[in-house]
Amino acid sequence: MAYGFFTIYWRDMIRFVRFKTLLVSSLLQPALWMAFFGIAMSSNFDQLTAGIPVPPGAHVVGYLTFMGAGIIAMTTLFTSLFSGIVILFDKNWGLMREILASPTDRNQIILGIALSGVTKSFIQAIIIMAFGILIGAAFFAGFTLPETAIGVAGILAFVALFALGFLFLSAAIAISMESPEGLQGIMTLLTMPIFFASNALYPIDTFPEILKIISIYNPLTLLINGIRYFAIGPDFIAMGKHYLISQGDVVLSFAGLVVFAAIMFAFAYWRFSRAVVT
Amino acid sequence: MEPADTAPPIIRVENLEHRYGDFTAVDTISFTVKKGEIFSFLGPNGAGKSTVINILITLLARQKGTAVVAGFDVTTQPQQVRESIGIVFQDITLDRDMTVREILEFHGRLYNMPMAERKARIDELLKLVQLDSKRDELTKRLSGGMKRRLEIARGLMTRPKILFLDEPTIGLDPQTRMRMWEYIKNVNNEGTTIFLTTHYMDEADQLSDRISIIDHGKIVITGTSGELKNTLGRDLIYLETDNNDAAIRILKDVAAVRDIREKSGGFILTVHEDGTRILPSLIDTLRKSGIEISTINLKKPTMDDVFVHYTGKELRDEGAAPARAMHIQPRGR
Numbered sequence: 001m002a003y004g005f006f007t008i009y010w011r012d013m014i015r016f017v018r019f020k021t022l023l024v025s026s027l028l029q030p031a032l033w034m035a036f037f038g039i040a041m042s043s044n045f046d047q048l049t050a051g052i053p054v055p056p057g058a059h060v061v062g063y064l065t066f067m068g069a070g071i072i073a074m075t076t077l078f079t080s081l082f083s084g085i086v087i088l089f090d091k092n093w094g095l096m097r098e099i100l101a102s103p104t105d106r107n108q109i110i111l112g113i114a115l116s117g118v119t120k121s122f123i124q125a126i127i128i129m130a131f132g133i134l135i136g137a138a139f140f141a142g143f144t145l146p147e148t149a150i151g152v153a154g155i156l157a158f159v160a161l162f163a164l165g166f167l168f169l170s171a172a173i174a175i176s177m178e179s180p181e182g183l184q185g186i187m188t189l190l191t192m193p194i195f196f197a198s199n200a201l202y203p204i205d206t207f208p209e210i211l212k213i214i215s216i217y218n219p220l221t222l223l224i225n226g227i228r229y230f231a232i233g234p235d236f237i238a239m240g241k242h243y244l245i246s247q248g249d250v251v252l253s254f255a256g257l258v259v260f261a262a263i264m265f266a267f268a269y270w271r272f273s274r275a276v277v278t
Numbered sequence: 279m280e281p282a283d284t285a286p287p288i289i290r291v292e293n294l295e296h297r298y299g300d301f302t303a304v305d306t307i308s309f310t311v312k313k314g315e316i317f318s319f320l321g322p323n324g325a326g327k328s329t330v331i332n333i334l335i336t337l338l339a340r341q342k343g344t345a346v347v348a349g350f351d352v353t354t355q356p357q358q359v360r361e362s363i364g365i366v367f368q369d370i371t372l373d374r375d376m377t378v379r380e381i382l383e384f385h386g387r388l389y390n391m392p393m394a395e396r397k398a399r400i401d402e403l404l405k406l407v408q409l410d411s412k413r414d415e416l417t418k419r420l421s422g423g424m425k426r427r428l429e430i431a432r433g434l435m436t437r438p439k440i441l442f443l444d445e446p447t448i449g450l451d452p453q454t455r456m457r458m459w460e461y462i463k464n465v466n467n468e469g470t471t472i473f474l475t476t477h478y479m480d481e482a483d484q485l486s487d488r489i490s491i492i493d494h495g496k497i498v499i500t501g502t503s504g505e506l507k508n509t510l511g512r513d514l515i516y517l518e519t520d521n522n523d524a525a526i527r528i529l530k531d532v533a534a535v536r537d538i539r540e541k542s543g544g545f546i547l548t549v550h551e552d553g554t555r556i557l558p559s560l561i562d563t564l565r566k567s568g569i570e571i572s573t574i575n576l577k578k579p580t581m582d583d584v585f586v587h588y589t590g591k592e593l594r595d596e597g598a599a600p601a602r603a604m605h606i607q608p609r610g611r
Binding site for chain 1: 361369372
């Protein structure tokens, strides 16, 4: 039964490709964020921060590039959190019974759902990077080809771990709930603080102390640290602030996400092993 | 082809009990299912049928009692139980956006069937349930009967020893139901033991080798359709008179009368002897006492009568036609 997860993955991918509207909208939405929010904000912020003096030779990046990393992270967050809804529909329409009554292990079910979520996040992240570069974000600027390849791989590794964590969380909540409305409510409630108490759109070091601590340990911040390191570089200036991301920071952020994903997996496993779907 | 009674039962349930909070859904039930038979749970909705099925198919944790399916304990060996059984759930559980073939393919993969075997089995089953031409159709475009057939095919995908059918023909039109019964019989003839629940009298009657009538979480009686009917005597006579109370008092003392039950407007006699022969003398007896008979009906006991007799009520829900009407009008069978 070691490949049971692939069965779940296979079915989920069939549906992902088959629902054309869902497919197109999920691919278009992050691009639209970049296009509208990104261009609107950067045209303002870049003007505001233009007067701030920068040391000569520093690597200055525009706001579009800065928040591009945030958009990749945000999209991953939304997609992962809301993916649990599929489980709820499966449950309410009785489809989950077939799966739970089969010899396929519940671990494998969680894993299958998670992997398909990761796949979707990968596709979205790549679209945002490509589209971002197209409209002027300086991702991988000045990178050699191998460096770019490492950059993309690094970003995807971070995205994967982060997505797993929230997919597990979403699955755990979904399997425990009855109504899609309730789930939607919880998810909306979660996304707000996670998104805004992070460094997705702005620097966090001027935050009040408590908010700052929350933001530093926010998994979204950890993810964005990784993305910025791999997409922009270890040393850059954005919004007038000097960012120095050491390799140690990156490793720590990654480790943080590993711990986060592991805890969420344990949570999901606990909820699934108790799930009674009849 | 009666299976030998000495063979170990393929399902053995002893003192099974299940509660939802204060409500006892299944109340110390015991029964066995023989290898190769079609065994039915007949009862109204809410009688506890689905709870028993859900425990047997390992979706619901057993609370009290013993349940052994295909030689495996549902609590300690759920994995082996799952590998031995096929299930057709009460409601349609097909993904609307998958094709007929994908539904079966997915199921085969869930049960870890090798690819070549999956392919061969899908071809075979689609022929069996006559969905060959619908292979690449999305299930949302299938009719109700086709969906049911596909679910049966799915239940058979892994060549289970036992196929569980929870209300297999619910919501289907009469013609489709008859065809479903044919499919189910064919499957059984090929050696699969069938456990089915139903609240349709005719379904239990025509399809099953043995029937357990279940009500309020208890098994009221178990037997073949013939055995169950025979417990009601040979014939049922329905009478309406101008003085039912007096008529019942008189008829109680007639030797051939086994039992009398009042109905609104009349009463039903069950008799030991051939009804057609004793009816004239019953009429005579009543006439002599000055009682006028307005309606007479004579018939063989049906599953409905058995059900009403043992549960003390007609079916509670929409399941069957009102039983009263059936007592008055003679039926074909």
